Amino acid sequence: MKAIVLKETGAPENLVLADVPVPAIKANEVLVQVKAISINPVDAFVRRNQQALDIIYAPRDTVEHVILGWDIAGVVVGTGATVKKFKAGDEVFGNYKFIGQANAYAEFTAAPETDLVLKPANVSFEAAAGATMAAMTAWVSLVNMGKVKKGDRVIVHGASGGIGHYAVQIAKHFGAYVIGVASGANRDFVLSLGADEFIDYKTQRFEEIITDADIVHDAVWSDDNMLSDDENHLSRSVAAIKPGGKLLSLVIHPNKSFIERMKAEKNVDVIRVNVTPNATYENDLQYIAGLSIG
Ligand SMILES: NC(=O)c1ccc[n+]([C@@H]2O[C@H](COP(=O)([O-])OP(=O)(O)OC[C@H]3O[C@@H](n4cnc5c(N)ncnc54)[C@H](OP(=O)(O)O)[C@@H]3O)[C@@H](O)[C@H]2O)c1
Known part of the structure; x- marks a missing residue:
């Protein structure tokens, strides 16, 4: 072959x-x-x-x-x-x-x-x-770890990307209000997926627009991750989350002290999402397959 x-x-x-x-x-x-x-x-x-x-x-x-x-x-x-x-x-x-x-x-x-x-x-x-690794990753992040539910305000970074475009649709499926963040050229695509709002990361600062998110799903590498703890993408994401909310971080590995500080200062759970084979894989993929029908 x-x-x-x-x-x-x-x-x-x-x-x-x-x-x-x-x-x-x-x-x-x-x-x-x-x-x-x-x-x-x-x-x-x-x-x-x-x-x-x-x-x-x-x-x-x-x-x-x-x-x-x-x-x-x-x-x-x-x-x-x-x-x-x-x-x-x-x-x-x-x-x-x-x-x-x-x-x-x-x-x-x-x-x-x-x-x-x-x-x-x-x-x-x-x-x-x-719709395998990308959709599964969005699913594990938002559903299994984020416990997304009806009425949640969810920011999806990288909403035009492989994982993000599924994250937008999965969050909408569970009844969330979705704010998609991507570059302006992909605005229409992200809104066509069902996002309720769009933010262009190249011209806008999402944390100045949204400060009451329940969940931020972050599957992007951003150059500002090289900046100090207070200025980098993770901190900016926490700034966009209301107390009691969750940051799902798929690319950057937040360190223990950052996780503890965000919990203590703002009661935000910073969760490292790493999708590897797990007990729910088969059921999760089956559920994703079912979403395409009807
Ligand atoms: N933790 C895990 O288990 C896991 C599993 C699978 C993949 N990953 C990782 O997740 C990342 C994304 O994977 P992917 O397949 O979705 O990649 P992708 O298709 O390349 O998508 C990345 C998206 O990020 C957007 N983006 C870039 N900079 C941004 C910023 N500053 N703010 C908001 N959006 C921004 C881009 O949007 P525009 O094109 O509109 O600019 C692009 O659509 C990769 O680094 C991958 O290795 C992690």
Whole structure:
């Protein structure tokens, strides 16, 4: 089969098309004919950074071909001995074997049945592949950790991005009032997702406009994270939150003293969101799939 193999960590040119064997499946796995993949920032990170590759892709000595990717949509063409959930011909999608060697950039891939759910018929393979890591991350942040609920005022930083555009829609689904923050060129897109207000981070300071948010969902890298504790993006986000609210920080790792200080000074919970495989993954992905129907 054809696969896109990483020759060595570095530039995108190091990804080359190659002929590799079709993978064998374990008893709990299905063989998927891949129709679409999605590429997330983590893909680019491990592609160019050997240390990240070693930790996140975790190649074993025996790996002959490093094949990146964790997000797929495709068709089941083979099932392991204990697989009950799927049969050949089922259209599926999911974020699988993360962290580890998933090998998604290939014509065929072996995925545990528990990492996949049925793709809704009204969703394309491309859209389904895109709604795996990004949508799951927004879900874990806002629903599992943020406990978003009807009437909450929610700021979504990066509302035009992979995670953020799902965060806007998920918060709206739960009845929140959503303020989307992105660059002005993406204003119409963010509002079309259902955001109630839009703030252009390039020309406006969100914390001067909103000071009573219940939740800030922050999945962006901002240069002002290099500034002091009082001026950086995290502090600005806390300034936009009312006492008792939550800051969900997905990119910056707030330190313990900052977390304790924000709790003591303003009763704001600063929560580090790190999406890794967890017990609710399968149900969460199933719920996300259900949102596309009707
Ligand atoms: N914690 C976790 O578990 C987890 C999981 C997955 C990914 N991540 C991380 O989350 C980040 C976002 O991923 P993604 O897939 O959503 O990336 P993405 O598609 O590149 O989106 C990033 C968005 O951030 C916006 N942005 C940039 N600077 C901003 C600012 N100062 N204020 C508000 N918005 C700003 C951009 O908006 P414009 O284009 O409109 O300027 C862009 O749409 C990445 O760093 C990724 O590594 C974390």
